[in-house]
Amino acid sequence: MAVIEAKDLTKRFGEFTAVDGISFEVAPGESFGLLGPNGAGKSTTMRMIGGTGLRTSGSLSVLGMDPERQGPEVRASLGVVPQSDNLDTELLVRDNLIVYGRYFGLPMREVKAKTETLLEFAQLVEKANAKVDDLSGGMKRRLTIARALINDPSIILLDEPTTGLDPQARHILWDRLFRLKEQGVTLVVTTHFMDEAEQLCDRLVVMDQGRIVAEGSPAALIRQYSTREVTELRFGASRNEALLAELASLAVRAEALPDRVLLYSDDGEALLEEVNRRGLHPLTSLVRRSSLEDVFLRLTGRSLIE
Amino acid sequence: MRAALSGLSSGRSWAVVERALRAIGRMNWLVILTGFFEPVLYLLAMGLGMGGMIGSIPGPDGRPMSYAAYIAPALMASSAMNGALIDSTFNVFFKIRFSKLYETMLSTSLGPADVAIGEIVMALLRGALYALGFLGVMGTMGLVTSWWALAMIPVALLIAFGFAALGMATTSFMRTFQQLDLVFLVMLPMFLLSSTLFPITVFPPVVQWLIMALPLWHGIELMRQLSVGILTPMTFVHVGYFVVLGVVGAIAVTLRLRKLFLR
Incomplete structure (x- = not known):
């Protein structure tokens, strides 16, 4: 059974149609990519999956629930990595993880233990007591991803995860994401980097002006369109x-x-x-x-x- | 109706308060202290300084009371207002427009009502902290004459609750820092006119009615009654005013947060 199922999903902002009747399914454990130029409707689609964007029409089911009506319940199993880091700059690195875990209602003991594991996963153990503003771009990105894992999500939404990072930071990040995939976590990735899509995605859709213009595995798409x-x-x-x-x-x-x-x-x-x-x-x-x-x-x- | 209300809360406002407490630990305490000293300075300057020239003045029950004792409860109400409003306007504005804190919170399993209540409670605590400190100053100066004065603490919480909810709801409509200055434009006249330093009977009736419609007047009258232990039917009107203000404000904030971040 699909963990995400979208049918004729549409989002309009006034006259402008950001997402124009797209349909797709994501299987559990799959790594699914949304590709497209800027303004293609990728981020809007992501927001609708997380229930923070309301759809104009069509149906959407995430883990069998409607993210619009059961937002908190859906998001309890979701890890969200937004396009721009939105870490809590008023808190230290470690507290960012602890506090975020508490938003999900996790018991303090559990959150504290998980925080130490995630600091290691994100290679930020030495920076645990640093201020967020003192981290490099790559470190902030890793902390944002670590934060998204605090609730052991079964689906992670990554909106342009490596934009703005240097090659070293990108490869470290891809490695971390690959490990998650091996653990059976479903990844939904938006990107406009083709190498990233080839590295990370089992299957992807290409979006343009709110529509899906192609769908398949990277190899199949190359066979079909090139x-x-x-x-x-x-x-x-x-x-x-x-x-x-x-x-x-x-x-x-x-x-x-x-x-x-x-x-x-x-x-x-x-x-x-x-x-x-x-x-x-x-x-x-x-x-x-x-x-x-x-x-x-x-x-x-x-x-x-x- | 159920559909309209679904997804508003997961009952975890406490996590929002917890976050604020952790953040406060790292804040500049000097900023917090200034809000406390303002009414204390007023009390010393006006109460002791000018009070010496004014002498006594009729209290809530008609009996004369010292000028310092007259303005002290009013300053305590203002103190609760200051703390609640500063937190729920400037700090909240920053979190809505710049740090994207609420947007982040809403991408977890928190709902807009959790965020609204959590943040209002935090602003309320700040207001209550100021009021509590002020009550201490009043006690030291011998301006507390009734056991009813202890009821001024929960009342300070109530006043702060009303102003915090009002402040946060108003802030959710603001787009620039300049618009935030409106808060001061409203706060200062309200502070000066709401029977803080002199009774509103000096004004023509129309102005009196206007002042009586504003929240601070109710807070001040309520505090003043409690400071000398006089309860009248009006006491309950004052309490009711703040209960309604707080509840309506909190609902407004919830709906505004949903409109801003879940769209």
């Missing part, structure tokens, strides 16, 4: 566009960007040989595997939407 490999060629700004027609005939799909031409095919090396055989001689060339980023850009476009 080719196995991509050949990137640079001929110099003036020639890229001019050569597009000829190059397109060699590939499954071709795309000219201002600085390079992208050729989608199942064998990029063979394609590159053919290009050279025809005497087109690009200035630089690169053959790589197709990534989720190719899928994402194909589905949601390359121009800024804002």
